[in-house]
Amino acid sequence: MSQESIARRESASPQALDAMIGYQLKHLQSALRSHMDEALRPIGLSTPQYACLELLRREPGASNSELARGAFVTRQTMSTLLRGLQDRGFVTRPAKASTGRALPTTLTPDGEDALDQAMLRVEPISALMVSSLDETQKNNLGESLDLCIQALDAPAP
Secondary structure (H helix, E strand, O other): OOHHHHHHHHHOOOOOHHHOHHHHHHHHHHHHHHHHHHHHHHHOOOHHHHHHHHHHHHOOOEOHHHHHHHHOOOHHHHHHHHHHHHHOOOEEOOOOOOOOOOOOEEEOHHHHHHHHHHHHHHHHHHHHHOOOOOHHHHHHHHHHHHHHHHHHHOOOO
16 A cells, blocks of 8 residues: 555545435434334335335325336335235236236225324334424425435436
8 A cells, every 4th residue: 555545545534424314314214214113013014015005195096117117116016015015915917917017906905904003003114213303403304304315316417
């Protein structure tokens, strides 16, 4: 190693890991997921299953690909997840696509009930997560996260 690289290495003071925003976001995501999984376990749902049901309430007829993107899982994982939800009577999917290859999925009344139960368990966790923030801080956090998402979703220059 050259003297120059040694000097650069010694003069660089790395940022503390817990001060790096990406690390903080991942830590938050992990803690949130852990709390949600724990809260949903008694009603037999996982966080991705809950996310899928929530997405279907907002977008009835969504395809497997749309649901996978919205729940941050692969299409293969979503297919497995949907089969499980269908076996439990929470969603319906046609055996064959009416057009194209997409099988539109919809919530059943039992799925609506399961989602309502899940929301009662998840909403307090979301509230706890931001409980030390005032309304301005909550708004700023949401806006800041949106800007970060937009920056990373933007086409590369």
